[in-house]
Amino acid sequence: MSSTSETGTARPGTGDPFTGLRLPASLLLVVLGLGFTATYWGESWVVAFTQWPVGLVTVAVIVAPRRWAPVPIVLGGLVGWWTMSLSEVRPLTAVGFGVSVAAQALVGSVVLRWRGxxxxxxRSQGDLARWLVAGTLGPLLGVLALAGFVAAAGVQPGPSRSMLVVLATAFSQLLLVLPFLRLDRATLRVTDPERWAQWIAVLLATSAVFTLQDEVAWAFTLVPLLAWGALRLTLTDMIAQLFVVSVAVLTFASLGVGPYSVSLREGTAVHDSTVLHLFLVSAVLLVVPYTLVAQLFRERSAEAHRERELVGRIMDSATRTAIIGTDRDGRITLFNVGAELLLGYDAREMLGQTPASFVPRSELHAQAEAVGTAPEFHRIARALTKRSSEPRDWRMRRRSGEMRTHSLTITRMHDQRGEVVGYVCTSEDVTARVQRQDALLAALLSEREAVERLEQADRMKDALVSTVSHELRTPLTSVLGYATMLADGDLGDLPPLVAQTLDRIINNGERLRSLVEDLLVLSRVNAGQLDLASEPLDLRDVVRSAYDVVAPQLETRALDVRVTLGESKALVEGDAGMLERVVLNLLTNALKFTPDGGQVDVSVKLEAEEAVLEVSDTGLGIPLEEQDQLFTQFFRSSIAKREAIQGTGLGLSIAHAIIEQHGGVIGATSEPSIGSTFLVVLPRLGVGAR
Structure with missing residues (x-):
């Protein structure tokens, strides 16, 4: 089976090469028959020229496959020459007629198929323009070619005969191609009785005018009927009516009946035939454009109606959105279902009103003041749309008197000239959202006040701690000084029981002094006033110094304490006293939390850019869920509380602050009943970043 395109012609190289030529061939046979009849049986050369179907040659070209288009052109020209040579015209005139036919078919087919x-x-105004150009330009060029041949034959055709040939061939080109053009299937919007009434009126008027009347003026009574049909019927109907009227008029004229009867006398034949074809061309040029434009108008009106219905359905379905349209003066022209539901007003009572009906005067004043204009809605809308189309919150009053908050967006409507003709307002009820925002804002303000009170209390606490610590430090120093003098025997020998009691006083006093020192350091940390010295030092020396402090405690403990410091200096820059406090805190904790028989390891290692202090033990450990609180002020693990191990929970937080201020990092890993490892990483002195 051959594959065909949308035009019904065979694709190149497939199927029968002559597929698609049957219709052009049939048309050329019809041209041959009608042309032979017009020239051989015609009673004058006028009849031959006016009734020769030149338009069918153009039709044969446009329905033929493009690659075969030259064939109908040539054959049509040959048929025109042969049939015209049968009449009384000179041979060169017959040749000119054949050339004229071929030229008109060529021009008409090229114009009609332009870019298609x-x-x-x-179906469009562009198609209509091509049809008009093809029906007028082709005949003009054809007549020019024919006139050249006629002049070469020694005959002067004259302007009247030239006009007749132009009108006759234009009529043939314009009318005969119409049934072979593709038309849109337009929907008929009239009732069958009206359609048949128009048809019957046209037929009766044609019969009456062209058989009973001899006055040319009566022929124009047919024009209103054709205009009625062009306005109401489809293009297919009107093309059919044109054919019926044209055939009837030409038949009556050839029979010598009616106002356009063609006289057999040579003197009046040209005039009568010219008037006849002028009427027919006028009818075609009236009906076809008028019908097509009316059809396009109906289609666009129907499309616009469908769009309006769609927009209406969309607006009516937007029950949660108020859509309000106004004219340029602010009078309401649209009030959708959503506006009715959200505001409680009926659309019919709101049309012609202004938004001031549901916008309080105070709100209009507030919005007008914000944009610097008069408190009238259309002026506010004009000012807002000049700036931006961002939504703004408006307070609106429902019919019940309840005040609601709407998020309102206003946009302009323009006409075809770009002038503002009105405004479209779309809004949503955001009262609940605004209430939530207000509640959230109130909660935030309350929380902010609470935070400020807490910060004030914290500052008061820090001030109290600092003051109390300073006030305790002086008397505590005196107490420990005198107690030490008594213990050393500077004031005489003491009984054993008194000496033992005095040792307890000194030990607890030292604990109290350590607590006071921690509190003083903590207050400086919280105040951001922890001033550290900055000097080069060997981290190993810091560890040795701290170890010497805790060494006396090891004499009464059964612990395996190992200190590994390495051979190379671990040079860092910092405050020796504060770093010793860190190491001392880590050693003291390791000793406190490691039972007798356990092991404590202290080491200093050098990495590429860091010095690393590691303190590990095989003590009680820290629960995993509590490890992220290790460096929090006053934190003590649940194991420390259960085992009643003394401590304030300040040492590690102070150590963390000190190490951070040295540009280092402190961290820990631990497992209950296995032990803990603390790492302190400090940047090495004199080693640049890689």
């Missing part, structure tokens, strides 16, 4: 594929359309 397949059979031409007649």
């Amino acid at each position: 594929r397949g059979r031409p359309w007649l």
